[in-house]
Amino acid sequence: MANTKIPHATAKRLPIYYRYLHFLSDAGKQRVSSTELADAVKVDSATIRRDFSYFGALGKRGYGYDVENLLAFFRKTLKQDKLxxxxxxxxxxxxxxxxxxxxxxxxxxxxxxxxxxxxxxxxxxxxxxxxxxxxxxxxxxxxxxxxxxxxxxxxxxxxxxxxxxxxxxxxxxxxxxxxxxxxxxxxxxxxxxxxxxxxxxxxxxxxxxxxxxxx
Ligand code: ATP
Structure with missing residues (x-):
């Protein structure tokens, strides 16, 4: 997975996802659907699902995405786990x-x-x-x-x-x-x-x- 080539457009959206997931996490929310995410960050849900697919199957059908898992994942990917x-x-x-x-x-x-x-x-x-x-x-x-x-x-x-x-x-x-x-x-x-x-x-x-x- 570490070597997956991520399209530039996807990479540019990662901080947007990250910021919103942070917000959800702070608000105590545990899961989020791609449709909810789409509404909040103004990126259509198909694009979100495709973006996320580059990082492996992170979501579950009918459940959506686990906020903390996703946040931890993005934190690491965006190197936000260190200063x-x-x-x-x-x-x-x-x-x-x-x-x-x-x-x-x-x-x-x-x-x-x-x-x-x-x-x-x-x-x-x-x-x-x-x-x-x-x-x-x-x-x-x-x-x-x-x-x-x-x-x-x-x-x-x-x-x-x-x-x-x-x-x-x-x-x-x-x-x-x-x-x-x-x-x-x-x-x-x-x-x-x-x-x-x-x-x-x-x-x-x-x-x-x-x-x-x-x-
Ligand atoms: P800005 O373009 O950010 O509005 P400004 O109009 O205040 O800035 P500029 O002339 O664009 O000033 O210079 C920006 C800064 O770059 C200045 O503080 C200047 O001293 C500095 N600077 C100029 N040449 C160099 C250089 N070769 N190396 C490092 N700094 C430099």
Whole structure:
């Protein structure tokens, strides 16, 4: 099962399922049907059943899914059973916002170090997170065993900073810059382009009104 190839679209839905199962568990609910789940997370029940089938037969007909089993399973799959430290590179406006946000919805991911070149900010603590100079990046990432970074540097330097990250052995980059960075295939990149998302929303609203594409 560990080697099953999970489609990208399925993988992207796992945190949504996980969050809702957490909610159900907190509310003391013991089981949930795929139809209930579908209503709550706005994914159709056939898709949910197919997504879950990649992980083996987790549900029972007429019973639905056992919330705690499913939650334990997703926790493990999403590596939420251990704390993942990540670093943030570039403490500008967006970087500050992310430091301040620090992923409060999850107890298992946190930004534990930030890096910048601006000496007004290096050596300070911002929103509880120490800001180091880029010169200390390699040492800090190694000591703190950080393999994932959030990239919020200006676009013109995004590629050169990426090259440094690759060189020190970073495995995953959450790229908030509008630049499509180039990495070797040993490194995974997730792009989050907020301007792009907003423009897409404006485009769809203008073209199609408020109806969702997949409704
Ligand atoms: P944002 O784009 O997040 O709104 P901003 O407009 O406040 O930020 P930017 O000029 O985009 O500022 O820079 C973001 C941060 O990246 C700044 O704190 C800047 O000092 C830092 N930065 C610039 N170049 C580098 C670099 N080569 N390595 C690390 N950090 C850098």
């Amino acid at each position: 993942t430290n990540v670093a943030l590179i570039g403490v500008g406006n967006l970087g500050h916002a992310l430091l301040n946000y620090n992923f409060h919805q999850s107890n298992n991911v946190r930004i534990s170090a930030a890096f910048d070149i601006n000496e007004d900010i290096t050596g300070t603590i911002q929103s509880g997170v120490p800001v180091y100079h880029m010169n200390d990046m390699k040492e800090q990432l190694t000591v703190q065993q950080i393999e994932i970074v959030i990239l919020t540097v200006p676009a013109p330097v995004a590629q050169e900073v990426t090259n440094e990250l690759v060189e020190v052995g970073v495995k995953g980059i959450l790229n908030f810059t509008p630049l499509r960075i180039t990495v070797p295939n040993t490194v995974r990149v997730q792009n989050v382009d907020l301007t792009n998302e907003l423009q897409t929303l404006i485009y769809f609203l203008d073209k199609f009104g408020s109806h969702n594409e997949n409704d």
